[in-house]
Amino acid sequence: MLTALAACGAVTAFVAGIAGAWSPCGLSMIDTIGSALGDTRRAPRLIAVSTFCLGAVLGGVITFGALALLGSLFGDRSGAVRAGIGGAVALAAAVADWRGLRIAPQIRRQVPERWRWIMPLPLACALYGVLLGLGFTTFVLAFAVWALAALSVAAGSIAVGISVGVAFGIGRAIPIVWLAPGVGSERGARRLEQIALEPRLLLGTRRLGAIGLALCAAAFAATPAFGHETRPSLTTVATAATDPTSNGSDLAWQTVGGGGMIEIQGTAARALPGELPALGGSNVAWVSGATIVVADAASLAPEVTLPIPPATTVSTLAVSDSWLVANLLPSAGGDQLVAYSLADPTAAPKTIATAAFAGAIGRPALTTSDVVFALGGSRGSAIDEIDLNTATKTVLRSVKANYSLENPVLTGDNDLLYEQIGRCAQSVYIGSTSGKRPTARLLSLPSTVIRDPGYQPGYVRDYDQASHCPNRGTGPGAKRTLGTTAVGTSTLYVTEYPRAPARSTIVALALKS
């Protein structure tokens, strides 16, 4: 996962930053700040150290954040290539640093010395910090710095770039913070002498960085976001089943052509007295005749019964401790999403979304008072989130062409899981609700549509790349379509169905290992 890449990248960056202490600029900073231009007072030194630290972190974030931003511009389609390059560069740099090879290319630039004299010391130190934090503006003493640059581009994740940049800046600042205040004392001078005259310390630091880089290379290989096709091991949970729903510990689903089923705390599945079940909080809801029943999930004892409006059918439900959301299909046509407050079941339901025809509003998912659902049409596809307490709507994802965004669910960590269906692939992604881009692809299948070869036999075939899918060939694609989803404590449940709906299955995918 990208979190593993961010973690090992940050640790390596911290070590690479420390290795920078052996550079001419790093050593110069110790004296510059330690002596404070001859000022032996404690306060100016501390201020100078602080501004240097801030500058170093800022510089690191600028360099590695910008490189990550650059990588993100390439998009997910080049993920496998970028991962390959990133992993290879990390591994090569690890070998070079472990063996202590001479750095190449040699950048022999130094920070401008005159800044010490023409600027206030805190400002000069802040700018020195920025230059050292930028990494490539001054002497580089470990291949890890180059490898981290490649890693940031390859990851294409701003979060990874920023974590690497912050760690690198802190790493560059730590030796200065440790050595500069005592530079005037005998003890401080001895420390500085040890640093300056002991090459094995630098080699040891570079070797620590090499270990970190090797771990980064392993993380690249294991990151599903970069896989060409992601088909992790899936466990079949239920057959002839669809519309999974979970509150973390319990799981329920709809049997194809039958009623609802529930598994409480991992016990054997049993039938519910209704259909279209929904789990959330301590509640379970189902449709029974012309009513929606909300019951206690443990005992199945009904707590609230809501009448279904006349001339209307319910297509899906979502429930939490305080709200119930129903997708209603009026017989006159259209699609409505309505919310019932369980705190006041007699209150009129709130209509939170409408569409011109059935199916345009996807299956909702509810966490406490936040409902997410997909809204599709010929002019675009979106995933909306509505806070039922405040009626605030947020568009979490939207596209105008090429893709359909479907079946969103929210995790307890406020991550968004959703399906993105395109002409080539159908995939399940995870990402933050606040970000616009996914952080990882959890599952991917070829699309199910029939595709032609992209050229007519008998004519010259050339420049038809845009008519091809890299992950599938001509003819029918995958035999199974990804359907509705649910998320448990650490499990994603996905419906997969072939052309014959009776053979629909619910499969489980572990989110954390």
Next chain:
Amino acid sequence: MPPERSISGGVLQHSNRRGFLERVGAAVVALAGAKTIADLAAPGEADAEYYTNFCGHTYTTGNCPAPTGLPRIDRNGFPLRAKDGVPVDDLGRPVNAKDQPIDAHGKLLLQPDGTPVTPAPRTRTCQTAGHDYGIELNLDGSWYRCCGGVIRRIRDCCGFTNTRINGDAALTGYCYTGRHVFCVTYEETTVKC
């Protein structure tokens, strides 16, 4: 009286034999001219060996990205399945007049719980190619050729770009002044040929 009529009348008045030869000569010229014009206007069968990727497309500009492969479009620029002209959405699924996904029998495509599947975007192939590549594209000029017994309209997807989808220099093709072909699409007419 039109001048050509007075000239021929004059010729006939002067010599019957000479007038006959002139009429034969005119007929030969007319036949040759008609063939030349026909060679220009009709689909050059001789060009078929130069067609790239699909019938009617000369030169080498690549296909526009399309939901089911070949870039067949309707007269409004929306994607169609090449083999049968069925309207498809951006995912390549056949759709009805309301752009709802349908099955092979024309019925709404349903999920296992019986709910219609969520409709997907259906966008103009040329403009969407521009969206994908970050340039504004539109269908400009077109050219007609005979393919499979019907007239096919080759439609250039053009923009103010010097690079085409192949990655090299873009050609002017049938684009309006100052614009170049980014990628190509085609439309089948119902005119037999």
